[in-house]
Amino acid sequence: MAVDILLPSMSAGMEDAVIARWLVTVGERVAKGQPLAEVETDKATMELEAEAEGIVGALSVAEGRRADVGQCIAVLLAEGESAPQAGAPAPVSAPAPVSAPAALAVQDPVVSGASPVAPAAPSDAVGQGRARISPVARRMAAAAGIALDGIAGSGPRGRIVKLDIARRLAGGPARSEPLAAPEPAAPAAPASGRSAVPPGIGPYTAQPVTNLRRVIARRLAEAKQSVPHFYLSADCELDALVALRAQVNEGRDKAQRISVNDFIVKACARALRQVPEANVIWHGDEILHLADVDISVAVATGGGLLTPILRGADRMSLGTLSAEMKALAERARAGKLRPDEYQGGGFSVSNLGMYGVKTFSAIINPPQSCILAVGAAERRPVGRGESIVLAEVMSITLSVDHRSVDGALGARLLAAIREGIEAPMSLLL
Structure with a gap:
């Protein structure tokens, strides 16, 4: 008997996906558990496995095309069985209107x-x-x-x-x-x-919107329209952090060196443990207070921004946090993140300092309540007692959901983050 292969929901909230590549051909015999196709969801590319053995009778969705969850994308046949003809009439006694109920x-x-x-x-x-x-x-x-x-x-x-x-x-x-x-x-x-192409724009090349870009556009548009953002900014002196980082990285291979961003993420994790009232998410009629400190870190990929999650970041040593972040970033850029590696999280960090951006305001990733935007470090004049000296200074901006975190609470959280960055030895304890 022919078995329809339906596109399953491979992540929370998934409604459709792109068949990136078929790994089988029509007429090929497949075993249960054998990969059939690479499926591009909103965050990653995953393999779809056969749930039964049989012979591939039809591939109903071409590579690069989108399919809805629950849609038949292929057909498996038993030995000696022929593929059903698409669109062939089903046996009925007489043509009649379909029963409305x-x-x-x-x-x-x-x-x-x-x-x-x-x-x-x-x-x-x-x-x-x-x-x-x-x-x-x-x-x-x-x-x-x-x-x-x-x-x-x-x-x-x-x-x-x-x-x-x-x-x-x-x-x-x-x-x-x-x-x-x-x-x-x-x-x-x-x-x-x-929508019609705007007149007078001249020659252009149309690029189809990818599944990931479409989801990013939808989620961020909803966030900006529905979440009441407010913003808190502070400047952090980095001289102590830069000096400690140099000591920590002494003798380490380049691939294992601790980055400034690792220190920042660790400072955020420590701050959320010190100010647990801010480790919350908005949930309609409830505010959920999270027991764990799980931090999403923005990673730029060719298709868009992904946010893999460091789970229990406050319990990680700086070295463990750095190694885990490197592994997650590598899988994100390769499109190999598992759903549990990007779904959830209670706080986000987005760093554009490596691009020379001095300061910016990030959009909150619902249902999270906060995201920290990190700018570039630069030499600036600062006051030290009666003197003015040059120091490494970095601007950070906390975007906050006012429904779940008030201004004073957000200010406490930002102050705790700044304290961890400016006193980095506390992050090693």
Whole structure:
């Protein structure tokens, strides 16, 4: 019996993913647990394994194309079995409209009651009185109050995907019949349709938005619109830290040297243990006080910003923290982070000092309450008693969610971070 391989949810909140590369071909025999494909989620590329043995009968989604969670992306066949023909009619006694209670989660009286709707061709698009539809498309239809009858899907085997719902919302032409053969899932499109290119911009090259960039755009837009940010800044003198770092790194291989950023992350972990009231996340009607100090550290990759997590950072020695951070950053740039290595965290650190940025304000990563933006160190004049001397000074800015952390509490946390940076010996204890 043919077995449909459905795209599983491989991380929390995942709705779709890109089939980056198929690791098998049609006609190839596969064993249970054998990798079938490399799947690009919003944060990493992971292998999808076969849950049963069989022969690959079809690959329904082409490499580089997007598929919804729950969508059939491949078919496994038993020995001697032939692949089912996509779009082939299912045996029915007589063509009749689909039963509304069985087929529809939401019924639109205007659409369905205006005139009788001709039933869709009896194919895999409708089976046993229920439309084949992706979870994302079903939610879109329910939110808009769109009836599913009369919509012929453009996905594999006539499956209704979100592009079909977007076409209906935009008033575009609906497909009159399902596809005769399986085609790759169409790329996501906004419900309002693609916006027009601004006039007068001259020649340009269009670059498709990656899965990671799309998620970054959505999350940060939501954060900036919904989270009441406020910002606290301070200058930190680094002479003691720079001197201690030189001593700690003496005799170490270059790959094992402790960075200034390692000291900063450790100072944040220590500060959160000293000011536990700030180690919280906003959760609607509740504020969750976190028992562990888990710090997300921003890592720039070719596809966008990732934030792997140092779990229990306050309990790590500086050397252990540095080694763990290097390993996480390497896996992040290679797209090999596991979900548990980037999901969660209670505080973030973003450092742009290596690019010469003097100061900036970072956007909070919900549901976290704080993120520290770290600028470049530079020689500046500072007052020492009655004298003015030059010292290594670095500006830091704490972005705070005012719903869960008040101004005075945020100021206490920033002061504790600054104290750890300016008295780095305390970080070694």
